Amino acid sequence: MSAEPIATFESSLDEVGVELVRTSADQFESALTPLLDAPAVGASLPFENVSLPDAVETDPGVEKLEAAKTGVTAAGYGIADYGSVIIQGGPDGEEPASLYADEHVAVVAGSDVLPDMDATFDRLAEDIRSGTGQAIIATGPSATADMGALVKGAHGPVEVTVVLLEDR
Amino acid sequence: MSVDTRQRKAERIRHLLETEGDSVHKNTQVFNNGRYESTADLEDYEALKDEARAIKEDAIERLPELVDRVTETIEANGGTVYVADDAADANRYVTEVADGRDVVKSKSMTSEEIEVNESLEASGSDVWETDLAEFVLQVADEAPSHIVAPAIHKSREEIAELFNAYFDPEKPLETAQELTQFAREHLGEKIADADVGMTGANFVTADTGTLALVTSEGNARKCVQATDTHIAVAGVEKLVPRVEDLQPFVELIGRSGTGQDITSYVSLFTPPGDSPTFDGDGELGSGDDREFHLVLIDNGRMEMREDDQLRETLYCIRCSACANSCANFQHVGGHAFGGETYSGGIATGWEAGVHGADSAAEFNDLCTGCSRCVNQCPVKIDIPWINTVVRDRINRGTDGDLDFLVDGLTPDEEPGGVDLQKRLFGNFDTLAKLGSTFAPLSNWVAQTGPARSLLERTLGVDSRRELPAFERESLVEWFENRGPRVDPEEARRQVALYPDAYTNYVRTERGKAAVRVLEALDVRVDVPAAGESGRAPLSQGMVATAQSNAEDVYDSLAPAVAAGHDVVVVEPSDLAMFHREYERLLPEDEYAALKDRSYEVMEYVYGLLENGADLDALPEGDDTRIAYHSHCQQRTLDLEPYTVAVLEDCGFDVTTSDVECCGMAGSFGYKSEYYELSVDVGEALVDQFTTENTADRTVVASGTSCLEQLDALLARRPAHPVRLLDTR
Structure with missing residues (x-):
């Protein structure tokens, strides 16, 4: 993966108010820890030699989910042009963990940062045809202007952070 | 439409302007400005729209x-x-x-x-x-x-x-x-x-x-x-x-x-x-x-799918760009547009298709055909056309019994039942011809209290509006008496100046200025006696009359077109007819021939100057401060920049408005049920022309309607920009 999409990704994320934290597989836990506000929930990560610390509850009940301050999940890929991440929700609970907590931390592999929407839809089409039941193109925090002014954090997270695994 | 119905509509609009207008205006401005900014960032915006359109056409x-x-x-x-x-x-x-x-x-x-x-x-x-x-x-x-x-x-x-x-x-x-x-x-x-x-x-x-x-x-x-x-x-x-x-x-x-x-x-x-x-x-x-x-x-x-006129509605992805770019919508909001579910812009097509014409009928007139939504639609639906078609169907579905009153004034192609007010405005050409023949008597009579009161009661022409004053000598008559001044052998180009009904009978001064400016640039000008373009009846939903007018106009201009001359148009709404609506009203080859040969007057001057005409033949602007309001349909055709460029090349200091429409929109602002909304929309333009930077500027505007509106709402008297280039 060339550096260019990553640089574009970072500036696009910045435009939608999302911080990018660059790290590597072996530094992941120390990069993640400062981002965790307790209680934290999450869904197990699919990256080799990368796992969630014990402080992150991966099998929460409804009450813990709704009380969570941080939700950590993998994101299948990122879109450099838009600063979006694709949350693929499956039985491990990526969807609720990324949706209910105040802050969503999305973990993306550097090699999964795609340049644009064209490339994204090629990949999405392939994934959906092979059984991905749910893919959310998520860009920045949830938001609404329905109450007379722009408010971040409507039904979903108030804040989003992307952790990039540069060596994955 | 009865006086009561008009009053009820006017009251409903007044109520909404007071209660919901401010919120709607504030919020739609955010969406509208946001759309312009966000789409400007897309490199391949037009290509994406074409792609989206093609997918929808295929899917339907x-x-x-x-x-x-x-x-x-x-x-x-x-x-x-x-x-x-x-x-x-x-x-x-x-x-x-x-x-x-x-x-x-x-x-x-x-x-x-x-x-x-x-x-x-x-x-x-x-x-x-x-x-x-x-x-x-x-x-x-x-x-x-x-x-x-x-x-x-x-x-x-x-x-x-x-x-x-x-x-x-x-x-x-x-x-x-x-x-x-x-x-x-x-x-x-x-x-x-x-x-x-x-x-x-x-x-x-x-x-x-x-x-x-x-x-x-x-x-x-x-x-x-x-x-x-x-x-x-x-x-x-x-x-x-x-x-x-x-x-x-x-x-x-x-x-x-x-x-x-x-x-x-x-x-x-x-x-x-x-x-x-x-x-x-x-x-x-x-x-x-x-x-x-x-x-x-x-x-x-599925029935809409079989309907050649409404089918396009099904391409709609309900993004709301058409509503957000609609000046009337921005000021009064969706609750004014009627409809059981959908309101504003393309909603007329939806309402006509899913709930029936009655649901689309009541406020269908709020689409003035300004066409600002056309370039905003991501699937390129011709929304004003859909509104026109639905209006035509509503007209045809109405029984009328007062036709004899206006039959002499309205030699149109429409069946009985078309609202009298619509027939009056739709046959503006006939009215203008009569007004001109009997001017100035006709103007004096029309301005009298009893006449205005009668007009308001029977036809819903709001008495708060000043009526256009007809000139005794039409532009065509003036030109016939005067004759062309440039020898065809020595001319840079030869043109037919199209005498639209307003320029011909009401604002003849801008037509005369256009003739002199073109001649100053060595262009041989003729002014053929071509009739009204069809814009007036089309805006009332009188499609058959519009088509008949279009055919007549083509016949009048065909000799010039066949001879390889250009057609120059002063009134942007008529040029927009030639470039947009004639595609649906004329045979394909005639439409293409006229479209390829016709130009807005300032666009044409720009082209002449670009191709070697002498800028020194035009007056010096000397940094004269100008506030220019382009016309809605002119901007849809992307023709605003030419006027600005010509004026700046001549040395004028130009600033422009950025409202979607002046609010007058042909007959719209004359109708008593819509007068207050029209003025509310116009005030946004007035605000832009009364700031510290604009209050002292000479006001020019390309459209007749815009000039009427600005004249009514501003203390300064506006003129067509071509008059700045006229040495007379």
């Missing part, structure tokens, strides 16, 4: 096949597809599935169209709207006023007042943050308790059975995740063939709607999904037993 063409395909796919995935003939059929199915269980909904205008909430509640379900705007409307018991932001007409203060009265919270709610947090918590409980999640769908892919939902709040995700039965309600036109087809729409819909490059969430659900769901015990249980029902709504759509 193959719709029955796509319905079969999606049914097969979703059933193979373990879901159910039900194609509902109409609202009652859909509601029967949905209530059977819900079976009295509690329902949480995300925003769906199609569910508003079928009024499913009422059916569900009648069958014992509790139904909660979880989109915050829909929630506000549910609490307020009001109808949406905008297809994307349904509570756009409500201010924060009004929402706070509503919530405080309805929910009586311990501490009164005040800020948008507090209101949002309160709604989130309130609805969070409803979502956790509900069994059925109901969503709409912005798109449905036939190949994989994927629903694409474009949202920002996250409530649609929760409604699907937290429940174990998902019902999606979608118009059958939402089908696209393949997942890849979603790409241009995903890039266009947020930009076109709220002016965001992309909304927070574009959810691609291929149900039934396997995300864990809430079980009854407060645990996250397996989502493997989810039920999924896709209800595809016909409700008139």
Whole structure:
């Protein structure tokens, strides 16, 4: 993966108010820890030699989910042009963990940062045809202007952070 | 239309201007400006629109096949597809599935169209709207006023007042943050308790059975995740063939709607999904037993598909760009546009198709045909044309009994029953000819109290408007007496100056200026006696008369066109007829010949100067300060820059307005039922021309209507820009 999409990704994320934290597989836990506000929930990560610390509850009940301050999940890929991440929700609970907590931390592999929407839809089409039941193109925090002014954090997270695994 | 009906309409509009106008104006401006900015960032905006259009054309063409395909796919995935003939059929199915269980909904205008909430509640379900705007409307018991932001007409203060009265919270709610947090918590409980999640769908892919939902709040995700039965309600036109087809729409819909490059969430659900769901015990249980029902709504759509004029409506992706760019909508909002469900812009097509012409009829006139929406539509629907066609059908469906009163004045092609007011304005050419023949007597008579009172009572011509004063000598007569001044042998070009009805009979000075300016640049000018372009009848929905006028105009201009001369047009709305509407009114070759040869006058001057004409033949601007208002249809044709460039090249100091329309829009501002809205829209332009930087500037405007409006609302007398170039 060339550096260019990553640089574009970072500036696009910045435009939608999302911080990018660059790290590597072996530094992941120390990069993640400062981002965790307790209680934290999450869904197990699919990256080799990368796992969630014990402080992150991966099998929460409804009450813990709704009380969570941080939700950590993998994101299948990122879109450099838009600063979006694709949350693929499956039985491990990526969807609720990324949706209910105040802050969503999305973990993306550097090699999964795609340049644009064209490339994204090629990949999405392939994934959906092979059984991905749910893919959310998520860009920045949830938001609404329905109450007379722009408010971040409507039904979903108030804040989003992307952790990039540069060596994955 | 009776005097009472006009008064009732005027009162309704006045009420909405007072109560909802400010909120709607503020919010639509954000969307409208956002769209211009966001689409400007797209390198391939036009190509994406073409791609989106092509996908929709193909999908609607193959719709029955796509319905079969999606049914097969979703059933193979373990879901159910039900194609509902109409609202009652859909509601029967949905209530059977819900079976009295509690329902949480995300925003769906199609569910508003079928009024499913009422059916569900009648069958014992509790139904909660979880989109915050829909929630506000549910609490307020009001109808949406905008297809994307349904509570756009409500201010924060009004929402706070509503919530405080309805929910009586311990501490009164005040800020948008507090209101949002309160709604989130309130609805969070409803979502956790509900069994059925109901969503709409912005798109449905036939190949994989994927629903694409474009949202920002996250409530649609929760409604699907937290429940174990998902019902999606979608118009059958939402089908696209393949997942890849979603790409241009995903890039266009947020930009076109709220002016965001992309909304927070574009959810691609291929149900039934396997995300864990809430079980009854407060645990996250397996989502493997989810039920999924896709209800595809016909409700008139398959008939629209067979209708050559309304079919385009089905390409609509309901982004709201047409409403946001509509000057009238910006000022008065969707509640003024009538319609049972949809309001503003393309809504006329939807209402005519799904609820019938009656529902589209009442405020169909609020589309003035300014065409500002045309370039904004991501699927390139000619929305003004759809409004015109629906207006024509409404006209033809009306019985009339007063035709004898205006028959002499209205030699049109329309059947009896067309509203008298419409026939009067639609036959402006005849009126102007008579007015000119009897001027100045006709002008004196028309301005008298009794005449104005009669005009207002019988024809709804508002007596607060000054009527156009007809010139005794028309432009054509003036030119016949004067003759051409440039020898064809020595001429740089030869042109036919088209004498539109206003330039010919009312504002002859701008026609004379145009002749002299062109001659100063060594152009041989003729002014053939061509009639009204058809713009006037078309704006009243009198399509047959417009067509007949178009044919006559073509016959008058054909010799010049055949001789290789150019056609120069002063009035932008008539040039727009030649370039846009004539495609539908004339044979293809005639349309193409006239379009290729016709130019707006300042555009033509620009072309002459670019091709070697002598700038010194035109007057020096000497930094004279000018405020220029281009014309709505001229801007749609992207012809504003030529006027600015010519004036600047001549040394004028030019600033421009950026309102979508002056609000006058031909006959619109004369009609007593719309006078106040017209003035309200015009005031926005006046505001731009009375700032510190503009208040001392000479005002010029290209359109007749714009000149009439500015003349009425500004202390300075405006003129057509070509007059700045005239040495006389």
